[in-house]
Amino acid sequence: MPFAPSSSIARLPPYLFNTDHRHRVLTQLRSKATGLEKYIYLNGLKEREPNLFYEILLANMLEIVPILYTPTVGDACSNYSHIWRRPEGLYVTIEHKGHIREVLRQWHAGHSARIAVVTDGSRILGLGDLGANGLPISVGKLDLYVAGAGIKPATTLPICLDLGTNTTKFHDDPLYLGLRRRRPDTPEMDEFMHEFMEAMTEIFPQLLVQFEDFSTDNAFRYLDLFRNQYRVFNDDIQGTGSVVLSGFFNAARLSAAAAGTPLTDQRILFFGAGSAGIGVAKQLLSFFTLQGLSVEEAKSRIWTVDSKGLITADRKGLQEHKKFFARTDYDGPALTKLEDVINYVKPTALLGLSTVRNAFDEQVVRLMSSLNARPIIFPLSNPVSLCEVDYEDAIKWTNGSVIFASGSPYKTLEYNGKRYEPGQGNNMYIFPGIGLGAILAKARHITDSMVEQASIALASSLTDEEKKADLVYPRLVRIRDLSCQIALAVIRAAQKDNVDENLLFRNLSDEALLEYIRAKQWQPTTLNHHLPRL
Ligand SMILES: NC(=O)c1ccc[n+]([C@@H]2O[C@H](COP(=O)([O-])OP(=O)(O)OC[C@H]3O[C@@H](n4cnc5c(N)ncnc54)[C@H](O)[C@@H]3O)[C@@H](O)[C@H]2O)c1
């Protein structure tokens, strides 16, 4: 009789227990030729061995976050219909209108979701309307909730709303996974969104909803419509505002050390006036008023530019979200070239949220450098292929004086024998901590002051060593600790605003609450999980 293994253990290679499976996984990952292959490999690993996946992610944040998240997640979205392997999240489609509750109820069986990231795929990073291909954005943000804030994986819910797409090439792609139709008009979409939010709240009463990568008009409209009714926030408006304020605050401190300009005398030029640009401008305005400026004084420190040039109040047909910061004090000929705007404004800080690759060219960067001992230049558009200026060029053209943070990651580099370390001004530093704080406090709403306090907590978290290295953001490897500090600030702000339902925290000291938050963070279990499942 030939030998027949009687138990599954016999299927394991004999020396497996003496090898390090983590090492094997990293070796396999690193052998993949492209970012997209690495992305596919990691998501397969997450499905097969979730504990191992999160353990490896936590131990190798700098290497793995840019694969699961920005910039590679942008490639994953662009190609999602072609690389799709298995269901990874929930699709709610416009055809479900009228029975969204039932769709959510089906998903709910066995799931107790606490945080959902919801996109409608209409403005994925700077890549435009990707329709049903947008799901990986929600999946990637939730990977960071788990890794960065210690939210339990089983309580996360990635959602893509498939309302069609206006990118018609997808309608003709035989592999496209979504509905082949154009997006609905505003009244129909509003009806859908109201039904969706009502159903979400009914089926998942504890749920926090993060809106992600909605096109700008809808991003502002649904935030305004829902923020006082449900537990929601918009990451691109509020998360980005909060994270950029933190970096700006630390950058202003560095620029003040070189030029003596007080924080409230900074002159900030926004290149790009969409959900992100205006979200950041509003956050800065609010911060300036906390520093003692009136709203008018604070507004006078901010200039915005869109594809038509400097935004002025006399421009015809200005979109609603651009009106507040439109300048009333300029009546010359339209300023359409960035260099002309810079010569007029003389900014101390230039923030890019425009999706225009290389918009900060050599002339622009040298001009900023000629105006400032240490120019603040933040090219924040994602992914890296849409970034307004590469780090190396910004260093070279300012002879190393630039204070820099980009939306997508850049590597540390050497220039003239000195080491330079870039900042990454990405909302990934903020949303995990806001979510963690809001969930623990059982906050009914996400208030402005919760978002603002998150920003201040992040800005204040630089260590002495990080300050010495001229950093404007803390190192990403500390994200779990940073998320605890941000969550603490968010909980305290929720208490002040009386939106917290978990009243027990009110009696705890900051030290005790911080300890509690730390203890609540989910950890991948380390027992035996490095063995493949049989
Ligand atoms: N770093 C981060 O954390 C972060 C967060 C959110 C968004 N973003 C990035 O910011 C970018 C913009 O996002 P959004 O939601 O505001 O998009 P959006 O489409 O609403 O805004 C883009 C803005 O740029 C302007 N613009 C376009 N072409 C221009 C040109 N040639 N000159 C000047 N202005 C021009 C548009 O008029 C618009 O005001 C995206 O790339 C997104 O990935 C980054």
Ligand SMILES: O=C(O)C[C@H](O)C(=O)O
């Ligand atoms: O997703 C990111 O990397 C940041 C931001 O939310 C964006 O839309 O670009």
Ligand SMILES: [Mg+2]
């Ligand atoms: Mg986004």
